[in-house]
Amino acid sequence: MLNKTPGVKKVKSITLKVGLLSLVDSDALKFALKIAAKSTPVEGAHINIILVKPRFSCRECGYEWTISQDSLNKLSEKFDLTPTLHLYPDIIVRFLKCPSCGSNDVEIIEGRGVILESIELDV
Template identity: 30%
Template sequence: MHELAIAQGILDIALNTAASHAASKVIGVKVLAGELTGIVPEALEFGFTALAEGSPAAGACLTIQIVPLVVFCRNCGEQNRVDKYQFICKSCGSYAVDIVTGRELTVESVEVE
């Protein structure tokens, strides 16, 4: 379950952000997670909640936004969402595609008080 290690990293970022702003409590954390990360949102939320217990982030709301897997076709110039990890341009059928989104794993914001 790699979500627990990721949850620890998110918690560390949230707590460091709170400390750097002299805040006493973390209210919420928003995370962007690309489809390719394979994150199970429920597992990440569970891990974050468990790890945050007893810290200034206890009770914080973790919001996870899944970013779709999108590719750019080098042949026709179109961008398309990839279904079921089939890295094929939906417009022209080419395999000459580059990933545009879907690999993200970013703490987008931390709300503190």
Template identity: 25%
Template structure:
């Protein structure tokens, strides 16, 4: 289950970017997963919940956005969204295409609740 190690990586990266005070106030981590990546969003979600439990960031929720697979055609230059099973350019039907987006995972942002000053 590589989703658990990915979840741990997300938590580690978030921890490196936030002070201990900020970690305790972290409410949301937004990540984007390419549709063509091998990551299963549901498994990443449950992996994150297991990995974050008991850490300074245990109040944080993981928000996953799945982004479509986009390829650029080397024949006509068109960039298109395709289904992972269909590696042909929908514009000219060439199968000489390069994946330009959709096979990655990236942390989009970290959301922190501002402390209320009394």
């Protein structure tokens, strides 16, 4: 598709936001993207990955909080969630309680999925 964009020779870099809740291995993702990019204008592009910590909100009291990668790993191991979280990150809310009021009516604000943040082109 880029070959058909006038003036665009090559993709210089791609920046992706990777939500930690998705348990995506950044190195594996970069490796897969480099293979997929072969013989395309994306070949050789620098791939930047920004890891996004999970952020939650309590529907009861409005409190917002994050958890560290370490806490996420511990929670995931405790409830044996690793394969499930990878495919269905939203399930994490069933295992969380609001640190402020104790409600289990919790939603994810960010920290899941892989989002294309930006593309830098060589024109």
